[in-house]
Amino acid sequence: MQMQSQGGAVLAIPQALVTQDAPEASARTKPLVRMQHISKVYSNGTVALRNLNLDVEQNEFVSLLGPSGCGKSTALRLVAGLGGFTRGAIDWPTSTYDAYGKPEREVGFVFQEATLMPWATVFDNVYLPLRLKNMNRKAVTERVKSVLELVGLDKFADSYPRELSGGMKMRVSIARALVTQPKLLLMDEPFAALDEITRTKLSNDLLDIWRKAQCTVMFVTHSVFESVYLSTRIVVMAARPGRIVGELPIDEPYPRDPSFRMTPRYSAHCREVSSLLDKAMNS
Amino acid sequence: MSLENTLPLEGEAASDEAQTPPRRALLDRLLPTIAGLVFLLGWEGLVRGYNISKFILPPPSLIFTTMIAQRDALLRSLQFTATISLSAFCLAIVSGVTLGVLLTQSRTVERTFWPYAVAMQVTPVVAIAPLIIIWVGLDRVWLALLILAWIVAFFPMLSNTAIGMKSADHGLINVFDLYGASRWKKLRYLQLPSAMPFILAGARISSGLSVIGAVVAEFVAGSGSATGLAYMIIESGTMLNIPRMFSALTVLSLFGLTIWHITSAVQRKLLSKWHESELKQEN
CATH class of the missing domain: 1.20.5 (Single alpha-helices involved in coiled-coils or other helix-helix interfaces)
Structure with missing residues (x-):
C-alpha cells in the first residue's frame, strides 16, 4: 500500500528538521512561546495551574498529556489569550507587540467540539476568521479553497455542517484554524469525540497537514497512544494543583505512518510515557 | 491521497x-x-x-350567500382590521427585536427593565384599553387600536429575541473572542443568526396576537369610529343578524390563517437550510 512507499521515504528525511537537536540555532534560541511561572487561581481558591514553565519551540509538535483537571486545556487557552492568569508571564519572542504591549498572537484554535456555525456553509465557516479581520471575501476565495483542499474537503465548500459526519466537521474546524496561516496551532482534545477509526485517520492526516502547513502544534490529549504517535515532545501534567511533572522527547522520524504503531520503539515510548503518567496520578 | x-x-x-x-x-x-x-x-x-332557526345557528350555505351579498362591507371592515393588525405586527417586530438586542447588550440594563416588560405582558389588554382610548382621543380610535394591538404583539418578539441573543453557542463565542471580534461583529455574525429561529418563532406567535389585540381593542372601543371586523360582529349581534355575524367571523379567521401561513413560509424559507425545526426527516 501507499504506506509502504511512504515508510521507505521516512529514513531519508533528516530527523534534525523536527527534533530539538536541530542544528538551526535560531529555532532553539528563540522559542515561539515562553510560559514562565504561570499560576492560575480561581476566586474560590482552586489552583488550576501552579508555576508552569514551558517553552514551545518553532515547528515542534508538543502534546500536553494528563488526567482531567490537570489544567492542560487551561494552559492552552492561556496561550490563545482566552482567559487570564494570576501570576507569571507568557512571552512571544518572535512576535511583534502592539502599543499596548499585546503580542500579535498568530494562533489557530481547534476545540474539542467542531464549533461550526450551523447556518453557514463550510466555505463561510472557514472564511470566518478572515471576515473578522475585515478581509474581502473575493480576495481570499483562493486561500479558503486551498486550505479546504489541505484538509480534503474541497468538494464540500457549499455543504452545511449538518450534512457532514463528525470527522468531516472536525476537518472544517481544522481548516478554519489554519486559514489565517498561524504560526501556532492549538488543539484541545480535538479527536476526543470521534470514533476510533475516524480518529486514527485524522491523526495521520493531521501529521500530513502539520508538515504541509509548516506550523507549530500544541496538542492537548489524555491518550498516551495518540500523543506518542503524533508528537515530537510530550509534556506530562498532574492535577490538584495543575503542574508539569515531566517531559519526554519522542525522537522518531517523520513522516510517521500506521506501521510506526507496530514497532517496539513505539511500545517503549508508550510504556515510558505511561509510567510517567502513573507517577503523576499517584503523586 | x-x-x-x-x-x-x-x-x-x-x-x-x-x-x-x-x-x-x-x-x-x-x-x-x-x-x-x-x-x-x-x-x-x-x-x-x-x-x-337562523337566528341561533345559520347553515353554512346561508353564511356563504351572506358573505357574497355583504362583500363590500366585509372587505371594508377587513381592510380596517388588517391595516391595524399588520401595522401593529410590523411595529412589534421592529421594536421587539431592537429592544431585545439592546436589552441583552448589558446585564444591568436587562435586570432593570425586564420586570417592566413582563408587567406589560401580564396586564390584560382589555384592562388598559379604555385608558389608551381616552388618552389618544375618541377621534383617533384607530391609533388607540394600533397601540393596543402592538402592546399585545410586542412581548413575544421581545422575549424571544432576548432568549435567542443569549443562545449563541459558547464554543463559537470562544472562536469569535480568539479572533478579537468586535461587539458589532459578534452581534452581526453570531448572535443575530443564533437568535433567528427564536425571532421567527416569536413572529409566528406575534402575528396571531396582533389580530387578537386589534379585535379585542375594537370590542372595547365599541361603537362609532372603529369600523373593523370586530365592530361588524358586535353590530350584527345587536341587530340579531347572526348570518352576518358568522360571515364576519369567517373572514376574520381566514385573515388570521393567511398571516399564520405567510409567517410560517418565511420561517421555512429562512431556516430550511440549517435549523432542526425545518429539516425534513431523513430516517
Whole structure:
C-alpha cells in the first residue's frame, strides 16, 4: 500500500528538521512561546495551574498529556489569550507587540467540539476568521479553497455542517484554524469525540497537514497512544494543583505512518510515557 | 491521497426518501380539506334536519350567500382590521427585536427593565384599553387600536429575541473572542443568526396576537369610529343578524390563517437550510 512507499521515504528525511537537536540555532534560541511561572487561581481558591514553565519551540509538535483537571486545556487557552492568569508571564519572542504591549498572537484554535456555525456553509465557516479581520471575501476565495483542499474537503465548500459526519466537521474546524496561516496551532482534545477509526485517520492526516502547513502544534490529549504517535515532545501534567511533572522527547522520524504503531520503539515510548503518567496520578 | 474522503454522507439516505414527500404533502392538504367538508355538510344537515332557526345557528350555505351579498362591507371592515393588525405586527417586530438586542447588550440594563416588560405582558389588554382610548382621543380610535394591538404583539418578539441573543453557542463565542471580534461583529455574525429561529418563532406567535389585540381593542372601543371586523360582529349581534355575524367571523379567521401561513413560509424559507425545526426527516 501507499504506506509502504511512504515508510521507505521516512529514513531519508533528516530527523534534525523536527527534533530539538536541530542544528538551526535560531529555532532553539528563540522559542515561539515562553510560559514562565504561570499560576492560575480561581476566586474560590482552586489552583488550576501552579508555576508552569514551558517553552514551545518553532515547528515542534508538543502534546500536553494528563488526567482531567490537570489544567492542560487551561494552559492552552492561556496561550490563545482566552482567559487570564494570576501570576507569571507568557512571552512571544518572535512576535511583534502592539502599543499596548499585546503580542500579535498568530494562533489557530481547534476545540474539542467542531464549533461550526450551523447556518453557514463550510466555505463561510472557514472564511470566518478572515471576515473578522475585515478581509474581502473575493480576495481570499483562493486561500479558503486551498486550505479546504489541505484538509480534503474541497468538494464540500457549499455543504452545511449538518450534512457532514463528525470527522468531516472536525476537518472544517481544522481548516478554519489554519486559514489565517498561524504560526501556532492549538488543539484541545480535538479527536476526543470521534470514533476510533475516524480518529486514527485524522491523526495521520493531521501529521500530513502539520508538515504541509509548516506550523507549530500544541496538542492537548489524555491518550498516551495518540500523543506518542503524533508528537515530537510530550509534556506530562498532574492535577490538584495543575503542574508539569515531566517531559519526554519522542525522537522518531517523520513522516510517521500506521506501521510506526507496530514497532517496539513505539511500545517503549508508550510504556515510558505511561509510567510517567502513573507517577503523576499517584503523586 | 490519504486525504481522500471515505466518510459516509447522508446524501444517499436523503434521495431515497425524496419520493415520499410529495405524497405526504398531498395527504397533508387533502385530509384537513376532507375533514372540513364533512364538518360543513354535517352542520348543514343538522340545521336543516332539526329546523334550527337562523337566528341561533345559520347553515353554512346561508353564511356563504351572506358573505357574497355583504362583500363590500366585509372587505371594508377587513381592510380596517388588517391595516391595524399588520401595522401593529410590523411595529412589534421592529421594536421587539431592537429592544431585545439592546436589552441583552448589558446585564444591568436587562435586570432593570425586564420586570417592566413582563408587567406589560401580564396586564390584560382589555384592562388598559379604555385608558389608551381616552388618552389618544375618541377621534383617533384607530391609533388607540394600533397601540393596543402592538402592546399585545410586542412581548413575544421581545422575549424571544432576548432568549435567542443569549443562545449563541459558547464554543463559537470562544472562536469569535480568539479572533478579537468586535461587539458589532459578534452581534452581526453570531448572535443575530443564533437568535433567528427564536425571532421567527416569536413572529409566528406575534402575528396571531396582533389580530387578537386589534379585535379585542375594537370590542372595547365599541361603537362609532372603529369600523373593523370586530365592530361588524358586535353590530350584527345587536341587530340579531347572526348570518352576518358568522360571515364576519369567517373572514376574520381566514385573515388570521393567511398571516399564520405567510409567517410560517418565511420561517421555512429562512431556516430550511440549517435549523432542526425545518429539516425534513431523513430516517
